[in-house]
Amino acid sequence: MATTLKGQLLDRTTLDAMLRRRMFYTPSFEIYNGVSGLYDYGPPGCALQQGVIDVWRKHFVLEEDMLEVDCTVLTPYEVLKTSGHVDKFADSMCKDPKNGDIFRADHFIEEILELRLKADKQARGEKVVDQAADPKKKRKAKGPVGAFKLDDAVVQEYEAVLAKIDNYNTQELGELIQKYDLKNPVTGVQPLPPVDFNLMFSTSIGPSSNLPGFLRPETAQGQFLNFSKLLEFNQQQMPFASASIGRSYRNEISPRSGLLRVREFLMAEIEHFVDPDGGKKHPRFSQVKDIELVLLNKETQLSGKTDVKRVTIGQAVADGTVDNETLGYFLARIHLFLEKIGVDQTKIRFRQHMANEMAHYAADCWDAELLTSYGWIECVGCADRSAYDLSVHAKKTGASLIVRERRPEPIKVTEWEVDLDRKKFGPYFKKDGRAVEVALFATTQSQREELAKDLGLNGYIVIDVAGVDNGKVSVPRELLKIEQRTRTENVREYIPNVIEPSFGIGRILYALMEHCYWTRASDGGDEARGVLSFPPTVAPTKVIIVPLSNNDAFRPFCYELSQKLRKIGISNRIDDSSATIGKRYSRNDELGTPLGITIDFQTVQDKTVTLRDRDSTRQVRAGEDDIIAAIRSVVDGNKTWQDVESELPAFVGQETEVAVR
Amino acid sequence: MATTLKGQLLDRTTLDAMLRRRMFYTPSFEIYNGVSGLYDYGPPGCALQQGVIDVWRKHFVLEEDMLEVDCTVLTPYEVLKTSGHVDKFADSMCKDPKNGDIFRADHFIEEILELRLKADKQARGEKVVDQAADPKKKRKAKGPVGAFKLDDAVVQEYEAVLAKIDNYNTQELGELIQKYDLKNPVTGVQPLPPVDFNLMFSTSIGPSSNLPGFLRPETAQGQFLNFSKLLEFNQQQMPFASASIGRSYRNEISPRSGLLRVREFLMAEIEHFVDPDGGKKHPRFSQVKDIELVLLNKETQLSGKTDVKRVTIGQAVADGTVDNETLGYFLARIHLFLEKIGVDQTKIRFRQHMANEMAHYAADCWDAELLTSYGWIECVGCADRSAYDLSVHAKKTGASLIVRERRPEPIKVTEWEVDLDRKKFGPYFKKDGRAVEVALFATTQSQREELAKDLGLNGYIVIDVAGVDNGKVSVPRELLKIEQRTRTENVREYIPNVIEPSFGIGRILYALMEHCYWTRASDGGDEARGVLSFPPTVAPTKVIIVPLSNNDAFRPFCYELSQKLRKIGISNRIDDSSATIGKRYSRNDELGTPLGITIDFQTVQDKTVTLRDRDSTRQVRAGEDDIIAAIRSVVDGNKTWQDVESELPAFVGQETEVAVR
Missing domain, CATH: 3.30.720 (Signal recognition particle alu RNA binding heterodimer, srp9/1)
Structure with a gap:
């Protein structure tokens, strides 16, 4: 069951209302009634996204000397035909013959089987939790459920099907619908047999409309096509990685689940090119080998279970659970990245893909999944694409996508x-x-x-x-x-293999918002108030500056502080609205602003200000320069609030929480 | 005539070859023979772009408390129908009936008239410069030119047409083609009368393909549609601005001119919402009023001339050349931004749009144009969109896109x-x-x-x-x-007007590369070597670390320095290839890397290193910490190289330029 940062039961409806009210995100084109699967980020969502991207760029591109490229979204047909996407990048879709409803076949099966299992639980007198708690459950079962007992064997069978739902192909999904006689609850009719629906958006390029193209479904192809130039840029040295941050597009069949299943999304992808000979060792593997990961391998899933094990990545590579060092290195680096941006460590697992589930280009794949109120959600994929892409493009175009290496x-x-x-x-x-x-x-x-x-x-x-x-x-x-x-022969030629860590930034952002959310009891007996405890490094705004009142004497102090913080690149906002200080801080707790400065009458006298910590609501008071230095350290991640409290005098005079009443 | 940073005649072919060799950019899908108008940025281009965006975000969003949003590219038909883009966002296109060649009509007329003027100059014995020098010339006239004298009156007429070429509509362009009997030089045939070609890429959204949509041609619409939520987020305070950085798409008829006319491009757009009453004053106008701008107003152009005047923006607003303070404020801020990223101050002008040239939504518009070897290029538009967009969307949807303000x-x-x-x-x-x-x-x-x-x-x-x-x-x-x-009535209701500064990031990048480029004579008598003198703030890589040789003793020093710089967020690369130090520095001059550190035998003894300035090739030598502090100051823009030289001892022992020989 999904919980808040403080272990409270997570109420998604309340959180979602808060995220929209504070404009973290909003349905695109809402005044035109919206388009499903399209969302805009408002100011705090946009800044949070930027913070996460900045960390990503430092953690991967800068730290590992990756070659970042920026390729076009528009992609001609021929490229995606060669890569296999035209033929294979599809989901199974089925249609209700009565009312024309369209479903994604696997989601339809999940939904109906989960409804039946829920009815069975009710019949058995078990408590039915309304929030998606089953690890493999993708979205909440809907509609009223009557109690209806199933045979024990049937329950087991349904659960086994759900555990490996990602492993069925279109035909098999059709067989499941027939076998279990699954019907659309709205019409009481079984949908037509599922067909493949290609997920790419198509368009045509040029005035004579003679060049068919697509919006890219991943950023990877642009990186592969530039392989030779990148190798040359890297002065022929292997291994190396390229990286790219950009939008990709998938025409989802029936997107729901809010920010988790969208048609236009930001990806950050790495293509690490490695010599396939010699076991795909990684030179810095020893630096990460002791990091513990929670793993769910494919054998476990195929046996109908979802048991995980916690092991060091060194151990997992040694015993063959994870195929090679390079793959293992990136799983560990992904884990460290997620930790750095504030993802809850108890809500990460790495799940291996089953054979049929894998994308057509992948030889092995592990997903970093994050636990949310929608269940475990794939947020980062880490695939071994072997030499697939470089080989097919080289074969099609005659380009030489190889490494030539002088033999020792x-x-x-x-x-x-x-x-x-x-x-x-x-x-x-x-x-x-x-x-x-x-x-x-x-x-x-x-x-x-x-x-x-x-x-x-x-x-x-x-x-x-x-x-x-x-x-x-x-x-x-x-x-x-x-x-x-x-x-x-002095020279060896080979086609590199590719290890691809691929990040769905939007999904990570949503999971992060759930993981950082909690509610604080209000002194005044009002409703509990929401807090988003983002780490200062990624928080949308770092500092809120609140004058005690709208007295004109405070204005120059606010403005000066704001300018000084800006000069050192620390985003801040002045809130001089007429609400009480408590209300203004509450608003900024909802926005996830980690630090708050109060300007009061003492400031006017001695230029000291108070600094408030979002999470503890505790405050210190000191001169402007000390406060600015403390803010900088906290935002850069060099100090914690505890460090600040141990260095600067506590302030208890004007208690924020009291001011709320 | 376009020149380099040092006033040398700019040789575009050489520069372009260098930019491609160093992978600043590369045609997309080149191994599939490319698609015209689509380019990828390689590592240095991508990093330069990121540097420019970072400055933009600080200069506009952070500095002015703008509300940054991130909206979808996919846009339903209805939105762009309402905004007028479905009906009016078009260029004039004409077709050669003989070979099917397709031209943009205005470009076709420019090309042929310029060919005739060139032939006339030859006949008059004037020197013909092959590089586009005419301010209004968009691309180089091509094909061999025979001398052919025109009447003086005809020359004047052609020049007047070229000066206002942007002001003709489709029908008028057709009349010019007829009047001057303009023919395709390839076939000798006059093209068919021009027709409007809509520049938007279309696609359909959803599995049943029943929702037609487009790729957005600008980021603005997403901001307008979210107006009410943004106003609420801003706690109902006016004026305020939203901002957005993202890709937009225009299906150009016949894109040439490299990075200057592309089909997919990055825009950074600001929508500043302002009360239309009271003359559109701006609270910070006084801060910019003394900034001098070079202006080319519409009256001058309509009289067939291109004379500019240099005036303070305060003066230009006072005398009505620029309509209002808010528009003037942003022209000045745009100028400061361009200055900050390294655009040549002598190659900026602001040109006012003529009536027919303006986009359908604009009431007034000034373009910041940058002088390049392709002529003066529109890089930033600054339009007064009045209440156009908010009004049409409100009327269509019934949404209340207004400001409600308590009357004093x-x-x-x-x-x-x-x-x-x-x-x-x-x-x-x-x-x-x-x-x-x-x-x-x-x-x-x-x-x-x-x-x-x-x-x-x-x-x-x-x-x-x-x-x-x-x-x-x-x-x-x-x-x-x-x-x-x-x-x-206690409350006043109004629809805000919008001032929109809109930046074409790719065009700015290209102009910046031309403006920062120059060539350095080589001591060894080789070809002159290219240098890109980007300001350190936007340079792709800030520091190159070069060990004197590939002696193992240097390795740990390189690695440690690199790590230390990374820790404070300064991008750097180690070049331990076997080339001479001089060659390695040359490569990084081409990449625009402002600073270089050499690790030599003295480093091993006393931990001092040398720091080299890209532009002067002069060096200082000091301990690691002093060098790192100097680098940080230069990269943050707090110190210049001159400051560094005045503070740290010069190094002349091992001269880089000597090592080249």
Whole structure:
């Protein structure tokens, strides 16, 4: 069951109302009745997003010397055809034949099975929790539920299906709908068999509309297509990573779940290019090996369970749970990033994808999932895309997407080689020459060995050349040589593998808002008031400046402080509205502002101000410069509020909470 | 004629090759042969962009307490229909009937007229400069030019047309093509009459494809639609500004000019909402009034000239050249921003739009244009959109996009009011009641005055109601009253006007690269080497760390320094490649890295390092901590290199330039 930061039961309706009231987010085009799956961020949401991106950039790009690129969203058809997205980037969709309702098939099955399990629980007299508590539950079951007991075996079967719901393909989902006779509760009718629906938005580029294109579904392809230039920029050194932060688009079938399932979203993706030979070691793995992660592997899920284990990443790589060091390194780095921005450590797990669940390009994949009131939500994917993408693009375009590396020791390569006597070969075959040549050079080593024998024995060879003569062409000895030779190779060529940590920033933001939320009891007996305890590094506004009243004497002090903070890059706002100090602080607790400065009559006398901590509501009082230094340390993450309290005198004179009454 | 930072003639081909080689930018999907008008930013371009955005956010959003929002790119049809973009956001396009070539009509006319003027100059024996030098010239005329003398009057006429080329509509452009018999040089054929081509990319949203939409052509609409929520967030205080940084899309007809005319681009837009009454004063105008701007007003252009005048913005507002303080305030702030990021002060002008040139929503508009080798390029627009957008959206949706403000003094309002006796009215008109009611309440004040008279005289009134009876409906006295009454109004309601500074980040970046570029003569007699003298605040990488050689002893020093710089957020890279120090510094001069640290044998002994200035190539030597402090000051913009040199000992021992040989 989802809880607040302080362990209270999380009331999503209240939180959501607060997030909208404070304009963290808002449905896009709301005055036009909105469009499902599209949301805007208001000022605090936008600033929180920026704070998270700043941390991400420092934690990954700057810290690890990644090559950040910024590629276009518009992508021509050909690129996404090659990458497999045109054919395979789809969800299963089914339609109610009676009222035309459209469902995502897996979500439909989940919803109906969960409704039945809920009815069963009621029949068994168990308490039914209305908030999504089941780890695999994606959204709340809806509609009224009558008690209806199921056989124990059926309950088990349903639960096993739900545990591996992500592993069914479209046909299998259709079979489940038939097998369990799942009906749309609204019409009482079974939907039509599911079909694949491609999730990409399409458009056409150029005035003559002759270049079909899509909005990219991921930022990755732009990075792959630039691989050779990036390798060159990195002065040919491997391994290296590129990174990109930008919007991607998925035309979700039936988006609900608020910010968690949207059609336009910000991604931050890393493509780490690594030599596939040598076990994909990572040079800094030792720095993270003792970090403990909570893992849910694919075997556990396939057996219908969701038990996790907590192990160090060193252990998980050693025992093969996580395939290799580089993958393990990034899982640990992802964990550290999530910790840094304020995600609740008890609400993170890494779940391995099951075989059918994986994207078409992935060889292995782990998701960082965060626990929210909607259940466990995939917020970061970490996939091993192997050499898939570079290979298909190289094959399609003829571009050389490879690494050429000088070998420490040259190696000897012994191979059968074909040499043509071109002076005779051309005139002999005339217009067919090219086709025969291509066929000869396309032969494998073992074929060449055979051909060399034939040549020695017969004085000619016969090879298959489609479209020439009867498809069999005879080549006499004087036109070619086939010999086994040994040469020295100084350079090794390989296609790198790619490890891809991919962050859904919007989902992370939503989970973060739930994880940082709690409610504070009010002295005055009013409703409990919401607080968002974001870490100062990511908080939308760092400091709120509140004059005690709208007395003109306070104004210059507010303005001067605000300017000084701005000069050192610390975002702040002055709230000189007529509300009580308590109300103004309450508003900023809801906005997640970690620090507050009060300007009062003593300020006018001695230039001291009070500094208030959002979480404890405790205050210190000191001169402007000391307060600014303390703010800077807290915002930079170098000091905690406890440090500040131990260094500056406490202030208890004018208690904020008292002022609320 | 475009010049480098040092006044050298700018060779665009060389600069462009350098920018691509260093991966500032690269055509998107190049291994798929690219798509015109789409470019990716590589690592230095991406970092430069980020640096410019950071400055923008500090200069505008943070400094002026703007409300930053992040809205979706996907926009439903209805919104852009209302805003006028579906009907009016178009360019004139014409087609060559022979080979199907498609042109933007105004660009086509410019190109052909410029070719003729060039031929005329040759015939007159004048020197023809191949680089675009004419202020209004958008791209280089191409193709070989034979000498061909024109009449003096014709030359004047062509020049006048070019000076106001942006002021012709589609029909007028067609007339120019006919009048001057302009032909496609490739086919020798005159193109077909131009037609309007809408520049928006369309797509459909949702699985059933029933919601048509567009990729937004500007970020503004999202801000307008959220106006009421933003005003509420700002605690009902006016004036205020929202801001947004994000991609927009325009399906350019025939994009050339590299980064200057692209189909997907980053915009940073501000919507400043202001009370239309009281002359649109700005509270901080006095802070900027003495800033001098170079202005080119619309009257000058309409007279076929391009003469500018340099005046203070205070003067320009006072004499009415610039309409109001708020518009003037933002022109000055734009100027300061461009100055801050390193734009050449001698290559900025503000050009006023002519009437026909203005976007459909604009009441007045000034562009900040930057001089490049492509001519003067619009990089920032600053439009007064009046109440246009808020009005049309409010009218369409019924949403209340207004400001309600308590009047300092209540006012008396005397108006004719209509009261219905609803108990009798409904039963009397039955199903027509609603239509008659609407018609009654839609009457104007003067109509009501007449109706009141009729009612008194006749005991009934007759009004027009479409679709009821014969369109004339008689309403007897007992159903209604029409009286003149006086009420007290405490609240004033108004629709704010909008001043919109709108920045094309990509164009600014390109102009900045040209403005910061120069070439340094090489001691060794090689080709001159390129330097990009970006200000440290926006430079892609702040520090390059180069060990003297790849001796293992240097490695820990490089690593430690790099980590220390990173900890304080200063981006740096280690270049331990085997090239000479001089070559490594040259590479980083091309990347615009302002500072370089050399680690040498003395470092190993006493932990001192040298710090090199990109622009002068001069060096100082000091202990690590002093060097780091110096770097921080320079990057934060608090100190110049001159300050650093005056504080730390010069280093001349191992001269970088010597090492190049």
